[in-house]
Amino acid sequence: MPRVTTLLPATEDAIPIRCVDAAGWPALAAELPPLAAAFARASGFEAKPGRTALLPGQDGALSLVLFGVEAGGRSDPFAVGRLPEALPEGTYRLEGLPGDPALAALAWRLSGYRFGRYRERAAPKARLVAPEGVDAAEIDRIADAVAAGRDLVNTPANDLGPAEIEAAARALAARFGAACTVISGEALEQGFPLIAAVGRASPRAPRLIDLTWGASDAPRVTLVGKGVVFDTGGLDIKPSAAMLLMKKDMAGAAVALAAAEMVMGAGLPLRLRVLIPTVENAVAGDAFRPGDVLASRRGLTVEIGNTDAEGRLILADALSLADEEAPELVFDFATLTGAARVALGPDLPALFTEDDALAAELAATGLVVHDPVWRMPLWAPYASLLDSKVADLNNVSGGPFAGAVTAALFLRRFAPAAKTHVHLDLYGWNPSTKPGRPEGGEVQTARLVYALLKSRYAVPSAARSAS
Template structure:
């Protein structure tokens, strides 16, 4: 098994007073006059001459007595502008001169501003020699829970790093190695089920999807556990398709280019697990990753095959490119056998979800009204967008092919995200609450706090829900 590079960590905030810190002042559009009034005449004249109007993301560096920037004003815009954007202080992290800057902002905006700063500083430079980050730091008030922000940012950093790493260095074995490194960091335990005999007998769908991969790329089920066995059971399941060619239903080249991110579900659950464990939430955490490479060889599973799942349900294969729901089915069946209190599943599952909601707004599916309300509230509160979609019973017949219990790829192309979610739900009977997140896992172009590349989606909202339910 290949040892991964050391697990990434986010930058750290400076907490409390820093003697060399210069003010970084958030200025809302409706507070511009007040902010100008707090400056001395020379500073005010400078700011007015620059045309600073406190537009969202606008930065104004104000010279100090020696001529070097001694104060920075950062435009925070109005409520309408802030609703359309997130983590805008990340712009300042890229534009400010090196040194320490002291955040001056209303209390209700401090946490998001500081987290935006941290998330903007996440850099994927594993393959770039001499790529040194600018030495710029943010000092925050002691009243801000900086350690919690560090744990969240560390979880996001891990998720991004896992997705950004190309498939030649992030196959099933490397995903397992990363899980083992995380377990060592947090005092968890990890086991894996690997090998044709064990997988075919216990996880036949995982085996079928991954059996065509080359030696060293064998499929596996990774099982991480942490916490008091008697505590409430929280189980996270992630799709870990290290690369998806589409199998015999081969993807065109344009659709294959980003398939290193098809293990984004696994990356998200490992990042969320890092948050949960580092925060010390009083739960019994279990993380299951079904990992395989959907490759092409004489051993590939075929359209028309009928496979029997771990749960015993038979599945007709009508498209080998709908492999994610197959590996998840076996992992969800295992998770469900333990009757967890909460079972959460992440997957880069369907293009239909992106057609419906776009790349930045992942749908989630749940029958649990309380969990749905908690996730919706948390998504707004922590600015981690989610939108609830239905397990619509009227579409159940679409996943019932007649020749087998289930169809992995119903014809017609309509309601693809819903039919995929309904397929997964067939493997969950005992969990007290279940939710499935159909994520894109990728930021298409650099935005404040969100560099281009792999992305955590829904994990921060889920962490907020779990933190509210289970106080550390």
């Protein structure tokens, strides 16, 4: 269904939000009408980052909002995301913004997200006029895709199983005229034995979702998202505290779908493929076991050192399928290792790739769009930690060191033909509310990957007009 545009066109009635730093505040204060200046002094306004003051006009109605920003261009690019909750209902416009106006507008939109499936949660009623020169439709498309992904991550496993992820993928495909096929049952067992093994203990059948969009002769880009709807750890069961957020173990799938929505919504000239292996890692009599040796789609045999390292197993089969058509770019997204969180924290996904130029481009783009990543090494000598005495490789190293690196090295074995493979190990959750990032599910790296693909493949406007 069509999305509602929530950035508004310019209007003279919009209440100005004047961004000001400490150095600029004395001059601005001197320019204010006497009543507004007196009110600012009485309220103790200081032009410190995040501070606000609502100033009245002669009629007593709100006429100006002061918003403190950091001097010298060091402001958080999402700082404006503090404002929707702080302001009364009305229409506003930004003035004197020190950073990127598109990021400010996006932060406003993203801050308005609410997960209201089980309890009504009122969204902020403050509305923003699109800053001059900002593509409001683009901002709304991105914000809507992020919201859809957040909804998936926030939905608990009792209402979000493999079938529901399939339904979300099919709905997205229908919106954009994409093809969507699903492999399950005997075909999954025969063609994707790792996915089938991980998901067989759950009454909710595992499956592989395969969405394709775009011209067949366009550059091939494949997104692979880990879709573990809940991870008990299997027979290597997690302690109860470690299960509390395991509904978010499918965040990689949500990221892939959100990025795909952005790509298709923008009409990028790509042949896009989205592969989502989706399972529930449950405990039952037929659960896969530590010590089992499983076949994989690629033909490599895998000894199971730990059933709680299931995400890399399902990704391995999906990556093998992706690799069969040798795409130009393969991205996989996964809430894969606690080791990455220990190293980088929840806000900074780990980036792994052998392509130095692409790694630098991704890091730089992440800073520009405020969706950061940090590169970690695919240190080849650590591959020996995955050696097995009975199979081609083990799914874990068996030791405490370099867990995120060995997981990435495991995945790399299953995508040898891809021109470039990027593995993104992300948390998928905002532990606390920050501007533009409400507490809860988050589709980290979706905006980053979209921005990179747009910069690489978007048709220049001059070429479009000439065609």
